[in-house]
Amino acid sequence: MYTIYLTTKCNFICSYCYENYNHHIELNENRLIDIIRFIFKYDKSQKILIDFMGGEPLLKKELIFMALDYIAKNYPEREVKYYMTTNCSLLDSSLIELTKNNNFTLRLSFDGCKEAHELNRVTANGECSYDKIFENIIKVRDSGTPYSVRMTIAENTIPFLYENVVFLHENGLDYICMIPDVYMEFSKKSLEVFKSQVESVAHYYIHEYNNGRKFSIDQFDGKFFSLLCDYGNCFSMCDAGIGSIKIMPDGSIYPCGFLTDNTQYIIGTIDEAVDVNRAKKIAVSLYNKQDNKCAECKIKDFCHGMKCGYMNYIRTGSINIPADSTCEYEHVFYPVVKKILNHFSSQNGEKLYQALGKHYEYINISHLKLSSLGSEIKTAINRQGA
Numbered sequence: 001m002y003t004i005y006l007t008t009k010c011n012f013i014c015s016y017c018y019e020n021y022n023h024h025i026e027l028n029e030n031r032l033i034d035i036i037r038f039i040f041k042y043d044k045s046q047k048i049l050i051d052f053m054g055g056e057p058l059l060k061k062e063l064i065f066m067a068l069d070y071i072a073k074n075y076p077e078r079e080v081k082y083y084m085t086t087n088c089s090l091l092d093s094s095l096i097e098l099t100k101n102n103n104f105t106l107r108l109s110f111d112g113c114k115e116a117h118e119l120n121r122v123t124a125n126g127e128c129s130y131d132k133i134f135e136n137i138i139k140v141r142d143s144g145t146p147y148s149v150r151m152t153i154a155e156n157t158i159p160f161l162y163e164n165v166v167f168l169h170e171n172g173l174d175y176i177c178m179i180p181d182v183y184m185e186f187s188k189k190s191l192e193v194f195k196s197q198v199e200s201v202a203h204y205y206i207h208e209y210n211n212g213r214k215f216s217i218d219q220f221d222g223k224f225f226s227l228l229c230d231y232g233n234c235f236s237m238c239d240a241g242i243g244s245i246k247i248m249p250d251g252s253i254y255p256c257g258f259l260t261d262n263t264q265y266i267i268g269t270i271d272e273a274v275d276v277n278r279a280k281k282i283a284v285s286l287y288n289k290q291d292n293k294c295a296e297c298k299i300k301d302f303c304h305g306m307k308c309g310y311m312n313y314i315r316t317g318s319i320n321i322p323a324d325s326t327c328e329y330e331h332v333f334y335p336v337v338k339k340i341l342n343h344f345s346s347q348n349g350e351k352l353y354q355a356l357g358k359h360y361e362y363i364n365i366s367h368l369k370l371s372s373l374g375s376e377i378k379t380a381i382n383r384q385g386a
């Protein structure tokens with residue numbers, strides 16, 4: 001995955017934003033072409049993944065049109081899948097049309113109902129933008145462009161979690177990601193409220209599933225695999241700096257978005273090369289061999305706490321030591337996701353297949369080993385002839 005930062009500027013000043021640039025840089029047309037040439041020379045794969053990012057990438061939306069045009073003309077033999085994360089305030093019909101026709105998946109940053117959204121997501125000029133953003137999101141939903149709604153959970157929006165999920169689902173926004181604020185700290189009280197909100201969301205999710213209106217929440221659906229499969233204690237981090245790189249508007253290259261505001265983590269430039277060994281050395285240097293917080297944890301095969309090592313790094317100083325709030329978060333989800341799977345496994349064959357058939361197809365294709373729960377559910381699916 002190649003993430004192209006179009007600008008480090010943003011028209012929002014969200015209270016939980018982790019981007020912390022000392023000075024802002026913007027991509028220009030010439031540098032954009034240099035970056036595209038670099039990517040297609042560096043990577044000879046048939047399929048290339050490109051992610052447009054900011055700040056707010058749509059502040060430079062003309063560059064997205066230009067990039068797609070240049071790639072289509074110069075690399076017609078390659079298959080390109082595009083992604084973009086946006087705050088949705090600057091989306092317009094021509095951009096939505098472009099995404100619809102060009103193999104995009106959009107990540108729409110939106111926190112749900114107005115009261116919750118406006119607690120943290122505010123514009124830099126103080127204008128209220130909620131109605132416009134919601135209108136744009138509905139246009140994306142109706143366009144057919146694949147999307148997910150990325151709802152950040154901050155301490156002050158925890159009490160709105162259930163209400164936000166209901167709001168999104170009732171508006172047909174059925175691909176929901178619940179992303180914890182990177183700097184989340186739970187108090188005893190907020191953790192209790194979080195637990196009760198997640199349980200209410202699970203209850204609603206099961207209710208909607210029972211009534212034939214299943215929708216997707218990444219913290220549920222995305223974690224089914226962790227319980228259905230036996231990864232043999234394979235507790236690994238993402239491929240930051242190796243299979244995935246971040247390219248800044250000035251052409252400098254970083255392994256991860258959490259590091260792009262610190263030049264000491266540059267691993268190359270588009271004018272020279274990517275130094276994969278340097279990326280590996282950075283990861284090794286930030287690994288704390290003395291402290292293995294997760295080694296004896298009973299839910300380590302379920303937990304996603306080690307998947308984003310550099311997020312751990314900016315919280316604790318070590319890529320292998322997740323913050324305490326990550327543990328608390330994962331321990332809230334573990335029994336809830338188990339409960340959902342147990343509910344699914346009690347269903348008849350067709351309903352069970354509807355809920356988990358795609359997961360088993362993927363497990364089959366990928367030759368993943370089933371856990372004992374995964375085997376039990378598979379037997380139930382087979383027995384019922386689905």
Ligand code: SF4
Nearest residue numbers: 010012014017055087
């Ligand atoms: S819209 Fe995104 S990049 Fe902009 S301030 Fe908010 S979180 Fe940060």
Ligand code: SF4
Nearest residue numbers: 294297300303305327
């Ligand atoms: S819950 Fe905490 S200790 Fe356990 S695996 Fe996850 S991050 Fe590590």
